[in-house]
Amino acid sequence: MQDEIQLDESQQNAVEFCKNNKIVALTSPAGHGKTFLIGHIARELKKQGESVELCSFTGRASSRITEETGFKSSTIHSMLQYRGTHFSRNTLEGISIICDESSMLSSCLLAEIIKRNPSRLILAGDVAQLLPIEEGQPFHDIINLYPEMVAELTTSHRAKEAIYKAATEIRHGQIPKNLKSEGELFTCINTGNPQKTHDYILRLIKSEFLNLANTIILCPRNGKQCKDTKEFPPATINKLNIDIKKIVNPSEDRISENDKIMCTKNLSEDNLFNGTLGTAVINDGVFNFLKDDGVMVPLSKAKIKHIQLAYCITTHKFQGSQSDNIIFVCLERDSYSLLNRPMIYTAITRAKKKCIVIGEMQAMKRAINIVPKKRTVLQKLSEDN
DSSP states (O other), rough: OOGGGGGOHHHHHHHHHHHOOOOOEEEOOOOOHHHHHHHHHHHHHHHHHOOOOOOOEEEEHHHHHHHSSSOOOEEHHTTTBBBBBBBBBEHHHEEEEESSGGGGHHHHHHHHHHHTSSSSSEEEEEESSOOOSSSOOHHHHHHHHHGEEEEEEOSOOOOOOOOHHHHHHHHOOOOOEEEETHHHHEEEEEEOSSHHHHHHHHHHHHHTOOOTSSEEEEOOOOOOTTTTTTTOOOTTTTHHHHHHHHHHHSSSSSOOTEEEEEEOOBBBGGGTTTOOOOEEEETEEEEEEEESSOOEEOHHHHHHHTTTEEEEEEEHTTHHHHHHHEEEEEEEGTTTTOOHHHHHHHHHEEEEEEEEEEEOOOHHHHHOOOOOOOOHHHHHHHHOO
């Protein structure tokens, strides 16, 4: 069915470019049909007799690729058979690899793919999103330094939609206005300082304005516990998770049945990785991690310490994923060290229906003017040449 959809000119050019080059950086802003095109490219490569594997940095992103393209996808760590200390898959020879959300790739992880010598490597992503947490920014550097390797999608398929309009303005360093379109809403609410913003979120939950089944709260700061009071600061991930749980799923336990949870460590033997989201299920005293793809993973008591509540998480952890509704916390407290344009852009483009930015709007205005930069080996090599 997807093949029946007419490709625009930039999509047609990108398909041909990918078919005729061994290494390609496929890039576009949100709303330009990149994920759809990945499936189309995979089918075209298969028609040429190529073996194709799709992957992404996170499990949720991989699941979304499968849902939207019909092709099985995996995390990069699963594809390379990560075993906790090393990748056990020895070669990718004879296989064309298509990797989505490539803006998240560190230099080391990309090197693990390349040194296994895939017959073709297509890196797809959005260069305006967050830089990798680990060393390097290879996808960004390829886009900026090696234009001969780049295929860019230039036609928007969501030009009239509210979230797309807001994201585009932020991408260009502008402050978006409140916007509404059919089925979509983008709005900013000046809720005030951290405590006021924290209380506002809790009121939204108590009033059931937010359906946490299809809403994710994104916040820049985890928050450190005060030595004297043992409390976490307001409007931080740790404090919000504790207080939200008290409302929606009260319990004496840190995590209980039906809580939203996230894995915070790579547990490769359980096919759980840092950032994997799911739901807590407890059967006969056994703690189970029910992944969003429906797979149930029993965990030992020793591993439960690597599981945390996930009603509220960082934008980094949710990069590559999407939710119907996104609440993004934007505060002056975080504007000098954590907030920047890529973070706000990435957070907003995670929303499919509603995106609500709350906090102190002056912080958002400041952050949109901050575009972080890294110095990398690829940049140095380009300068030397």
